Each structure stands twice: as structure tokens, then as C-alpha cells.
Amino acid sequence: MTTLSHDILTQLEGQAIELPSWAFGNSGTRFRVFATAGTPRDPFEKIADAAEVNRYTALAPTVALHIPWDKVDDYAALRRHAEDLGVQLGTVNSNTFQDEDYKFGALTHHDEAIRRKAIDHHLECIDIMHETGSRDLKIWLAEGSNYPGQNDMRGRQDRLQDSLQQIYARLGDAQRLVLEYKFFEPSFYHTDVPDWGTSYAQVAALGDKAMVCLDTGHHAPGTNIEFIVMQLLRLGKLGSFDFNSRFYADDDLIVGSADPFQLFRILTEVVRGGGLNNPDVAFMLDQCHNIEDKIPGQIRSVLNVQEMTARALLIDRDALDAAQQANDVLGANGILMDAFYTDVRPALAEWRESRGLPANPMAAFAASGHLQKIADERVGGTQAGWGA
Numbered sequence: 001m002t003t004l005s006h007d008i009l010t011q012l013e014g015q016a017i018e019l020p021s022w023a024f025g026n027s028g029t030r031f032r033v034f035a036t037a038g039t040p041r042d043p044f045e046k047i048a049d050a051a052e053v054n055r056y057t058a059l060a061p062t063v064a065l066h067i068p069w070d071k072v073d074d075y076a077a078l079r080r081h082a083e084d085l086g087v088q089l090g091t092v093n094s095n096t097f098q099d100e101d102y103k104f105g106a107l108t109h110h111d112e113a114i115r116r117k118a119i120d121h122h123l124e125c126i127d128i129m130h131e132t133g134s135r136d137l138k139i140w141l142a143e144g145s146n147y148p149g150q151n152d153m154r155g156r157q158d159r160l161q162d163s164l165q166q167i168y169a170r171l172g173d174a175q176r177l178v179l180e181y182k183f184f185e186p187s188f189y190h191t192d193v194p195d196w197g198t199s200y201a202q203v204a205a206l207g208d209k210a211m212v213c214l215d216t217g218h219h220a221p222g223t224n225i226e227f228i229v230m231q232l233l234r235l236g237k238l239g240s241f242d243f244n245s246r247f248y249a250d251d252d253l254i255v256g257s258a259d260p261f262q263l264f265r266i267l268t269e270v271v272r273g274g275g276l277n278n279p280d281v282a283f284m285l286d287q288c289h290n291i292e293d294k295i296p297g298q299i300r301s302v303l304n305v306q307e308m309t310a311r312a313l314l315i316d317r318d319a320l321d322a323a324q325q326a327n328d329v330l331g332a333n334g335i336l337m338d339a340f341y342t343d344v345r346p347a348l349a350e351w352r353e354s355r356g357l358p359a360n361p362m363a364a365f366a367a368s369g370h371l372q373k374i375a376d377e378r379v380g381g382t383q384a385g386w387g388a
């Protein structure tokens with residue numbers, strides 16, 4: 001059995017992966033949303049489900065909220081509820097993609113009244129962050145156009161910068177803004193924040209508290225995502241990850257399921273660039289569990305990240321450096337592949353047990369009967385708000 005060194009285990013112990021509240025709601029495609037028995041009926045129940053994931057893995061101490069999906073009257077009560085369950089409230093995600101007014105744009109809109117409304121929504125999110133104790137405001141914009149000539153792309157970039165400046169000015173000293181990019185969808189011709197370069201240009205003009213969010217599902221097929229990870233870490237602007245997997249577009253499948261090797265390569269650059277257990281770099285999932293059970297889907301996800309992190313930490317750095325210096329092409333590649341092909345699961349199971357955690361969190365959760373319990377207790381669970 002492969003053993004993991006004390007140093008590797010210490011690094012793994014520090015790993016934290018934030019869960020998205022919306023992963024626990026029902027979701028689907030534009031064709032159908034399939035309901036799951038026991039789906040949370042409100043944000044309190046979503047947080048309770050997220051706390052289960054952390055209970056079985058000790059990997060997921062925070063939960064991200066999405067406003068207005070997770071709007072409640074009393075955020076202090078939501079925060080206490082989370083803390084009572086051993087987790088904390090994390091990133092607040094804004095939402096400017098489900099309001100009729102935003103059909104032609106929000107933070108980029110040429111209509112000042114609509115742009116004002118979108119800015120004010122973000123200011124409200126920051127107010128909520130003060131109550132929830134959240135550090136990060138995550139902005140993903142569904143803005144763009146469908147036809148050449150439909151919009152003045154240049155004017156929209158300028159208005160976006162102005163809107164972001166107004167939002168940035170409201171951040172508290174310890175708060176941050178992360179701007180997420182996505183290459184297409186819902187717009188099919190141009191998107192206002194389509195790539196890391198645009199996100200970087202926009203946040204660099206704001207200041208130190210603005211960073212880029214990299215969602216692994218938001219790139220064209222074939223994109224070398226680990227190169228982007230390397231570059232953003234190098235520039236000190238990688239603020240957060242939204243982890244998921246994709247076969248085709250923004251599939252939001254379980255991280256590490258479609259292409260485990262890509263996840264390994266990404267985490268290799270995270271380790272190389274000092275991004276692991278670095279407070280500047282938030283690890284988050286952004287997934288939907290359309291057909292599988294949601295709590296085990298999230299348990300599987302955080303375990304996949306943990307396993308690939310362990311493999312990335314196993315890379316023999318000294319040997320790799322030497323092979324690279326010697327232009328030993330196949331030798332260097334072989335060193336990387338040796339780590340990738342190492343099965344760390346038995347060692348991780350043993351280590352979990354030594355920390356009082358289940359050796360196999362998936363099996364332990366399945367045996368707990370929890371899914372049946374919530375199915376009996378909860379009737380009429382909510383949609384995630386996504387894919388409806």
C-alpha cells in the first residue's frame with residue numbers, strides 16, 4: 001500500500017472545499033427537473049444537508065449562498081444554524097440572470113435605471129455578507145448578445161468597469177469580490193466576461209480585493225485549464241475555483257468524474273503555485289445533481305478533490321526538476337504519471353480512521369439511513385433555481 005508522508009497528510013488536513021447550497025436543491029436541464037425525495041424546503045435544510053457532507057468527510061466546513069435563492073428574513077439565525085451544525089456560511093453569489101429587467105444586460109446595461117438596479121442588488125449582497133460573516137462576493141454575469149451588431153461591446157466593457165467600481169467601493173476591509181468568466185451561454189455571440197483575460201483586466205483595474213474565479217466547466221473544449229491556473233497564481237489573482245466536470249459544455253457534473261487526469265493536472269499547478277491551503281484561493285464546488293442523490297453526490301465530489309490533491313502532492317518534485325533541467329522529456333512525463341497512477345485510496349481510508357472519520361464516507365453515509373429519514377420528514381422540496 002502506498003503510504004502518505006506526514007507532510008502530505010498535514011497538507012491534506014488543511015484542505016477545505018466550499019459546498020454550493022444549490023447543489024442540494026432539485027435541478028435539471030431545460031427539458032425536465034426530476035425531483036428527489038427529501039430535497040430541502042428552505043435554506044436552513046440546505047445547510048443541514050451540507051453539514052452532513054462535512055460530518056462524514058471533514059472536508060467541507062463552509063456553504064456558499066445564492067441570493068435571492070437563499071433569501072431569508074434573519075441571516076443571523078441562518079448563521080447560528082450553520083454554526084450549530086459545525087459549518088459556516090461562505091461565499092455569497094449574486095444573481096442577475098433571472099429577472100425580466102436583465103434581458104439585455106445588468107451591470108453592462110445602457111439603461112441607467114436597470115444598471116442601477118443590478119448594482120444595488122450587489123450592494124444588498126454585501127450587506128448580507130456582513131450578517132453572514134462571509135468574505136467573498138462572487139459575480140457571474142449572464143450578459144452578452146446573440147447577434148453581431150446587436151450591442152456595442154466596447155461600451156458594455158466600460159459600463160461593466162464602472163459598475164464593478166461602485167460595488168468594489170462598498171466592500172469591507174476583509175471582504176473580496178471574485179469575478180467569474182464563462183465563454184458562452186446564455187449568450188451565443190458575445191459574452192461580456194468570456195475568459196480569464198477579461199476577468200483579469202476588469203478586476204486588476206479595481207484593486208487588491210478583486211480576484212478572478214475559475215469555473216472548470218467554463219472553457220472551450222481542449223482549453224489547457226491548468227495553464228490558466230498557473231498564470232493566475234503567478235499573477236496573484238486566482239481568488240477561487242468553482243469545481244465541476246464537463247463532457248460537452250457547462251455540464252456541472254461531479255468534479256473528477258469526466259476527466260480525473262485533468263483534475264490532477266489542475267491540482268498539480270495549484271500545488272506548484274502555492275495555491276493549496278492558501279487563504280487567497282477558495283476551493284468551491286459548483287455542481288448540480290440532476291439524477292443522483294445530492295448529499296452522496298457532494299461527498300463523492302469532495303473525496304475526488306482530496307484524492308487528486310494527494311496524488312498531486314506525491315509528485316517527486318526534485319526528480320521532476322532534474323528531469324526538466326536535463327530535457328528528459330519522457331523521464332519528466334513519467335514522474336508525473338507515476339504520481340497520477342498511484343492509488344491513494346487505501347492510505348486515505350486508513351488516515352481517515354485514525355482521525356475518527358469513517359474509512360469510507362460514501363458507505364458510512366449510505367448505511368446511516370439519512371436519505372430515508374429526510375425523505376420521510378420533508379415533503380415538497382425546492383428547486384435549486386437553476387435549470388428550471
Ligand code: PSV
Nearest residue numbers: 093140180182215242250286
Ligand atoms: C454559471 O454557469 C454558474 O456556473 C455560475 O458559477 C454561478 O455561480 C452558478 O452557475 C450558479 O449561478
Ligand code: MN
Nearest residue numbers: 180215242286
Ligand atoms: Mn460557477
Ligand code: MN
Nearest residue numbers: 215217218250
Ligand atoms: Mn456554470
